Amino acid sequence: MNIAVLLKQTFDTEAKIEIAGGAINKKGVGLIINPYDEYAVEEALKLKEKNGGEVTIISAGADTPDAMRQALAMGADKAISVEDPALAGGDEYTTAVVLAKAVSTIPYDLVLAGWREGSAQVAVRVAEELGLPHINVVTKLDIDGGKATATRDIEGGNEIVEVPVPAVITAQKGLNEPRYPSMKGIMQAKKKPIQKLSLGDLGLSADQVAAKVKVQSYFLPSAKAAGKIIGGEAPQAAAELARLLREEANAI
Amino acid sequence: MTINFDLTEELQDIRKVARDFAVKEIQPTVDEDDKAHRFRRDLVQKMADLGFFGCVIPEEYGGNEMGWLAATIIAEEISRVHASLRLPFNMNPNGPGCTILRYGTEEQKIKYLPGLVDGSLLGMFAITEPDSGSDVGSMRTKAIKDGDSYIVNGNKMWISNATVCDMGLLYAYTDPAKKIKGMTAFVIDMNTPGITIEPITDKLGTWGAPVGSITFENCRIPASALLGQEGQGFKICMEQLNDTRLGCQAGGLGLAQACLDAALKYANERQQFGVPIGKFQMVTDMIAQMATEVDAARFLVYRAAFLKDRGRPCTMETSMGKYYVGEVVNKCADYAMKIYGSYGYSEEYPVARYYRDAKSYQIVEGTSNIQKLIIGETMLGYRKRI
Numbered sequence: 001m002n003i004a005v006l007l008k009q010t011f012d013t014e015a016k017i018e019i020a021g022g023a024i025n026k027k028g029v030g031l032i033i034n035p036y037d038e039y040a041v042e043e044a045l046k047l048k049e050k051n052g053g054e055v056t057i058i059s060a061g062a063d064t065p066d067a068m069r070q071a072l073a074m075g076a077d078k079a080i081s082v083e084d085p086a087l088a089g090g091d092e093y094t095t096a097v098v099l100a101k102a103v104s105t106i107p108y109d110l111v112l113a114g115w116r117e118g119s120a121q122v123a124v125r126v127a128e129e130l131g132l133p134h135i136n137v138v139t140k141l142d143i144d145g146g147k148a149t150a151t152r153d154i155e156g157g158n159e160i161v162e163v164p165v166p167a168v169i170t171a172q173k174g175l176n177e178p179r180y181p182s183m184k185g186i187m188q189a190k191k192k193p194i195q196k197l198s199l200g201d202l203g204l205s206a207d208q209v210a211a212k213v214k215v216q217s218y219f220l221p222s223a224k225a226a227g228k229i230i231g232g233e234a235p236q237a238a239a240e241l242a243r244l245l246r247e248e249a250n251a252i
Numbered sequence: 253m254t255i256n257f258d259l260t261e262e263l264q265d266i267r268k269v270a271r272d273f274a275v276k277e278i279q280p281t282v283d284e285d286d287k288a289h290r291f292r293r294d295l296v297q298k299m300a301d302l303g304f305f306g307c308v309i310p311e312e313y314g315g316n317e318m319g320w321l322a323a324t325i326i327a328e329e330i331s332r333v334h335a336s337l338r339l340p341f342n343m344n345p346n347g348p349g350c351t352i353l354r355y356g357t358e359e360q361k362i363k364y365l366p367g368l369v370d371g372s373l374l375g376m377f378a379i380t381e382p383d384s385g386s387d388v389g390s391m392r393t394k395a396i397k398d399g400d401s402y403i404v405n406g407n408k409m410w411i412s413n414a415t416v417c418d419m420g421l422l423y424a425y426t427d428p429a430k431k432i433k434g435m436t437a438f439v440i441d442m443n444t445p446g447i448t449i450e451p452i453t454d455k456l457g458t459w460g461a462p463v464g465s466i467t468f469e470n471c472r473i474p475a476s477a478l479l480g481q482e483g484q485g486f487k488i489c490m491e492q493l494n495d496t497r498l499g500c501q502a503g504g505l506g507l508a509q510a511c512l513d514a515a516l517k518y519a520n521e522r523q524q525f526g527v528p529i530g531k532f533q534m535v536t537d538m539i540a541q542m543a544t545e546v547d548a549a550r551f552l553v554y555r556a557a558f559l560k561d562r563g564r565p566c567t568m569e570t571s572m573g574k575y576y577v578g579e580v581v582n583k584c585a586d587y588a589m590k591i592y593g594s595y596g597y598s599e600e601y602p603v604a605r606y607y608r609d610a611k612s613y614q615i616v617e618g619t620s621n622i623q624k625l626i627i628g629e630t631m632l633g634y635r636k637r638i
Contacts, residue, residue: 182302183302183306
């Protein structure tokens with residue numbers, strides 16, 4: 001079973017986000033493998049251990065060397081990195097078109113990704129581009145007899161969805177416990193091939209992947225206001241709460 | 253080659269794995285484990301599974317040959333979260349592992365090295381005795397040849413891993429009349445009849461690392477346990493200490509970093525007189541000293557590892573690292589305690605543990621005074637550079 005895993009790097013979850021000159025300040029911010037992508041890599045490796053085949057890591061944009069090395073050190077077989085200056089101003093559409101093309105260059109039975117990748121849009125868009133079924137936010141996955149059976153969290157319970165493979169599956173926390181790269185894995189990762197492709201190599205032009213969305217401005221969420229404690233006896237406090245919810249918060 | 257302060261990508265990846273492992277696997281229960289004086293064999297096994305004990309052992313014996321700098325960085329990051337868990341690096345690959353690699357027969361290498369790397373064996377080394385510490389030559393344990401075996405009698409004290417180990421290095425006199433030329437090294441199995449082990453539970457720090465005394469009473473070990481030649485023991489011991497001294501200072505370095513990490517966090521958080529206490533110059537000063545000295549210590553430790561990786565003389569440089577780290581980690585623990593004030597004195601924060609654990613770095617693997625002797629005598633030309 002050959003599996004493509006879509007991978008990106010993201011800001012360290014503990015990084016402090018700053019906006020400078022109308023853009024997010026990336027200087028000095030540590031980048032890590034997108035945590036949800038890490039579940040996707042782990043799931044791919046488990047499926048490979050069970051069924052054989054190859055795991056290929058695929059990413060778009062040149063921003064992922066550390067994440068890619070980590071995935072290879074965990075046990076993925078090879079990587080494809082699409083790097084092109086035309087990708088710089090891209091959006092989720094751009095990324096999805098490029099990734100779908102890159103996936104098409106290899107034989108695959110399954111495409112895995114983290115569910116949060118690119119505003120939670122990219123993996124679904126890749127499925128659309130490839131004409132594949134997809135299941136999102138998956139916490140349990142079984143592949144058997146040409147079918148993928150996935151459990152996904154929904155409000156108040158679980159939903160079990162079955163689709164034929166190939167399919168695109170996005171990973172949610174809980175799907176598995178990602179392994180640490182071993183010393184041996186880190187050493188072997190150095191020797192594993194990373195294929196670098198340009199847009200031209202994929203038969204795409206800059207126009208075909210031009211962004212559909214333009215960012216107008218960035219702003220930080222406003223600071224959380226301090227909470228209010230309503231004192232006094234319960235009946236009066238409840239009445240006061242109801243009044244505030246109606247008159248100040250406009251919530252009821 | 254020009255000086256390059258950047259670690260290779262490989263070493264950066266190794267640091268990341270060690271750090272992630274320490275934070276995710278060790279951190280959640282570290283205070284609980286330490287207070288319970290609990291030795292986490294399962295965590296030692298997980299470290300072995302990731303290849304953490306294979307850096308200084310060749311591939312043919314199960315290692316990964318990543319080298320001393322890699323081993324140093326891993327032990328540093330583990331110790332940064334729990335100093336007690338840096339001990340297994342010395343008890344497995346650095347001490348018994350490297351010594352068997354240097355002096356062992358092929359049979360001994362095959363018997364012990366893969367197990368020391370994969371964690372199926374836990375090791376120790378037995379040098380110190382109740383009346384023999386810095387003066388290693390004054391040890392009294394004897395191993396007297398008797399036909400095809402040796403009969404061992406004596407007491408070893410302060411032996412890390414004593415209560416949990418499967419095998420280890422033993423230093424004893426085969427010919428006491430020859431003084432240190434009569435000392436011999438052995439590699440022994442701990443299930444040999446005539447060995448009694450007593451735990452030492454009352455100690456200042458490193459509560460998560462078991463230590464004990466080992467008594468040999470007419471303990472018969474086979475001639476095949478001989479490591480190197482009879483009479484080579486003192487030399488073998490000094491070489492072993494040069495290796496374990498590096499593992500030890502890596503641990504001290506990680507602990508010093510932990511003190512700095514904690515101090516920075518608290519100096520920014522804690523408010524007094526309406527501002528974070530980091531804004532007060534006397535606190536700023538302590539942070540500046542800690543940060544500078546931790547960095548300086550790191551450069552000394554990494555240089556010792558660098559020289560060892562290249563097989564160059566490094567005894568003095570290793571002693572410099574050990575001496576300096578021992579002093580810096582104690583200063584950092586002291587300053588962290590001052591910055592935390594009464595919260596540092598309480599068990600609510602990890603600083604009290606850091607303070608307890610720091611002290612051993614001025615004592616074990618050669619005291620700070622012994623390190624200074626080695627450095628001073630080498631500089632003055634009284635001691636050969638090796």
